[in-house]
Amino acid sequence: MSDYIIGVTGGVASGKSEVTRRFETRGIVVADADLAARAVVAPGTPGLAEVVAAFGPAVLTADGSLDRAAMRQRIFGDEPARRRLESIVHPLVRAQLRRECEAAAGPYAIAAIPLLAEGGGRDAYPWLQRILVIDAAVEVQRMRLMQRDGIDAALAERMIAAQASRSQRLACADDVIVNDGALDALDEQVAALDRRYRALASQPLR
Structure with missing residues (x-):
């Protein structure tokens, strides 16, 4: 039973799946919205x-x-x-x-919620102990979308604009992983947060 639950969110093509996969390799259960x-x-x-x-x-x-x-x-x-x-x-x-x-x-669990900010944020998910935002600059999102989906810049911009803004997501964050470089750079950030979450989960919930 996991009483300590982390919400993970981020904009389109921010790298949420890459991050949650890394938590899963550390034995953490990820529930996907x-x-x-x-x-x-x-x-x-x-x-x-x-x-x-x-x-x-x-x-x-x-x-x-x-x-x-x-x-x-x-x-x-x-x-x-x-x-x-x-x-x-x-x-x-x-x-x-x-x-x-x-x-x-496991010591804690993750709820992967792509539209957390759009769906009411912390008010809609009062059972989340922390919210982790996977952050990437808009120009990085646009480039990844164009490469991933084979679309033009205009469509990529519309897809990004259809979601909450970067600032709206960051406003609800307790923790942030900046994912605007090589994927290998995620490993160190995930490892540090995993250690932190295990320590927090071992403490009595207030």
């Missing part, structure tokens, strides 16, 4: 039933699973519909992440 978002609307779940009740059976595929393409089309450009979907899914994702982290073996 993207995977949780799929789990809570899997066939047969109350979450999927609630989505269908709100949006109708047209958002289902022939096998009864959520048609994500149809769902995206349904909420695209429709702010009330998007907010309605988020009001169903986000609380379920938060609860799923908390369950996974609290059930994890």
